[in-house]
Amino acid sequence: MSKISAITLNTFKEAVRDRILYAILAFAIAMIGSTFILATIGVGSGPKIIRDIGLGFISIFGTLIAVFIGIGLVHKEIDRRTIYTIVSKPIHRFQFILGKYLGLILTLFVNVTIMTWALMGLIFIGEGFWDFRLLAASGMILLELMVVTGIAVLFSAFSTPALSAIFTLSFFAIGRLLDDLRLFGEHYAGPVGRAVIRTFYYLLPNLGRFNVSAEVVHGVPLGEVVSGVTILYGSLYVVALLALTSLIFQNRDFR
Amino acid sequence: MKMKKISVLWASLFSLALVGSVLAARGLEGRGGVGRIADDSLYLPSATFLRYASLGYRTVLADLMWIRATQYFGGQLEVRKAAPEKHRFLYPLLDLTVSLDPHFIGAYRFGGLLLTVVKRYEQAVAFYEKGYAANPGDWENPHDLGRLYYLELKDNEKALHWWKIANDLPGRPDYIPRFVPLLYLETGQREIAVELWLEMYRSTDNEWLRGVIRGRLEKLGVEIQ
Numbered sequence: 515m516s517k518i519s520a521i522t523l524n525t526f527k528e529a530v531r532d533r534i535l536y537a538i539l540a541f542a543i544a545m546i547g548s549t550f551i552l553a554t555i556g557v558g559s560g561p562k563i564i565r566d567i568g569l570g571f572i573s574i575f576g577t578l579i580a581v582f583i584g585i586g587l588v589h590k591e592i593d594r595r596t597i598y599t600i601v602s603k604p605i606h607r608f609q610f611i612l613g614k615y616l617g618l619i620l621t622l623f624v625n626v627t628i629m630t631w632a633l634m635g636l637i638f639i640g641e642g643f644w645d646f647r648l649l650a651a652s653g654m655i656l657l658e659l660m661v662v663t664g665i666a667v668l669f670s671a672f673s674t675p676a677l678s679a680i681f682t683l684s685f686f687a688i689g690r691l692l693d694d695l696r697l698f699g700e701h702y703a704g705p706v707g708r709a710v711i712r713t714f715y716y717l718l719p720n721l722g723r724f725n726v727s728a729e730v731v732h733g734v735p736l737g738e739v740v741s742g743v744t745i746l747y748g749s750l751y752v753v754a755l756l757a758l759t760s761l762i763f764q765n766r767d768f769r
Numbered sequence: 770m771k772m773k774k775i776s777v778l779w780a781s782l783f784s785l786a787l788v789g790s791v792l793a794a795r796g797l798e799g800r801g802g803v804g805r806i807a808d809d810s811l812y813l814p815s816a817t818f819l820r821y822a823s824l825g826y827r828t829v830l831a832d833l834m835w836i837r838a839t840q841y842f843g844g845q846l847e848v849r850k851a852a853p854e855k856h857r858f859l860y861p862l863l864d865l866t867v868s869l870d871p872h873f874i875g876a877y878r879f880g881g882l883l884l885t886v887v888k889r890y891e892q893a894v895a896f897y898e899k900g901y902a903a904n905p906g907d908w909e910n911p912h913d914l915g916r917l918y919y920l921e922l923k924d925n926e927k928a929l930h931w932w933k934i935a936n937d938l939p940g941r942p943d944y945i946p947r948f949v950p951l952l953y954l955e956t957g958q959r960e961i962a963v964e965l966w967l968e969m970y971r972s973t974d975n976e977w978l979r980g981v982i983r984g985r986l987e988k989l990g991v992e993i994q
Contacts (some may be wrong), residue, residue, distance in 0.1 A: 566831075
């Protein structure tokens with residue numbers, strides 16, 4: 515456990531030293547602040563617009579951080595040849611993967627928390643109260659980012675950063691459209707096509723399930739928005755991704 | 770010293786280039802070109818396309834489309850001539866907004882009002898009805914539809930129909946129950962109107978409201994026991 519936590523903390527420290535992270539975070543907060551301007555021209559829908567677009571920015575910038583740091587997570591160690599020092603130590607390869615993954619999740623948690631509180635602060639200035647419901651939406655965004663990070667780390671274990679970025683962003687797009695894809699298959703595909711689509715529907719990450727921002731903004735009770743099954747689904751998917759990454763990484767030859 | 774000179778040179782070049790680009794941008798204003806169109810609302814994408822293209826950020830796109838709709842409305846106000854095509858893209862823009870976010874109550878309310886202001890009543894009715902179909906538990910759309918029929922279209926039967934619906938929904942304004950009997954009266958259903966007012970009189974201890982109801986009933990020659 516101490517080995518994993520050491521790698522986790524090291525990855526976190528490494529990530530927070532990265533200037534790109536600060537650039538993305540500063541830009542994200544500036545964009546969240548700009549929703550205030552959009553809200554003023556939104557004729558009577560200002561509060562909704564601030565929440566919608568603010569949560570949208572948290573999700574978009576969180577995804578960018580997850581993808582662009584996640585894709586280099588393992589590859590960077592191989593490229594710098596520091597991996598040889600690590601694998602020669604009494605440490606299992608899955609511990610290395612898990613530590614790296616958790617380090618990035620810790621980074622994302624800190625970033626999402628900062629962005630969420632920036633948004634909540636903006637709402638507090640404008641409306642005079644803390645909208646704690648947004649924490650539920652950003653919690654689900656974080657869960658989605660955990661899955662996206664898992665995908666990025668998986669590709670990072672065997673591919674180049676450029677290809678990993680393309681693959682991860684493609685998976686993100688597909689994951690966001692999976693429900694529509696299934697609907698499309700049910701309406702227009704034949705029996706074989708439907709079966710193929712259904713198989714992909716269950717195998718690919720259904721990221722749309724974590725997108726509850728609209729429900730939170732429209733005041734749907736939190737009990738209906740955040741479901742235990744969704745959290746379980748996200749957690750199991752992350753476990754599956756990390757297991758596959760460990761399997762691939764275990765079989766890589768670093769001699 | 771040499772370094773300082775180079776820095777000053779770069780700073781001067783930067784300033785000159787920036788001022789030049791601003792002047793060039795000003796010169797480009799109002800110039801047409803291939804691909805430029807007078808009104809980009811002519812090429813609105815379909816809601817289905819936007820739903821896919823939004824990658825799940827549908828409500829964000831709905832907000833942006835809503836801002837676009839209000840800007841379009843504002844821009845059209847500058848068009849002096851009351852031509853039939855004036856405001857013709859207002860409904861498509863509003864429809865696109867609520868197609869992306871069917872629960873955007875603010876867009877139905879203000880959008881319906883904008884359509885009413887520009888006297889596009891049929892579209893306003895369709896827009897409110899769409900809002901009610903998507904949000905049957907919200908009082909706002911039937912309320913606004915009732916107001917449209919009552920004030921603009923002078924159709925008291927339909928106004929009554931929609932206000933009766935709004936009256937049964939949670940959160941509706943307090944004045945709706947007072948308007949419903951009035952509309953029964955105006956549509957010739959005196960007995961129902963009297964019955965409703967009497968019921969309201971008995972169930973409230975608000976003295977102001979009781980006074981209003983008493984006045985109405987006295988005009989109809991009904992005595993309160």
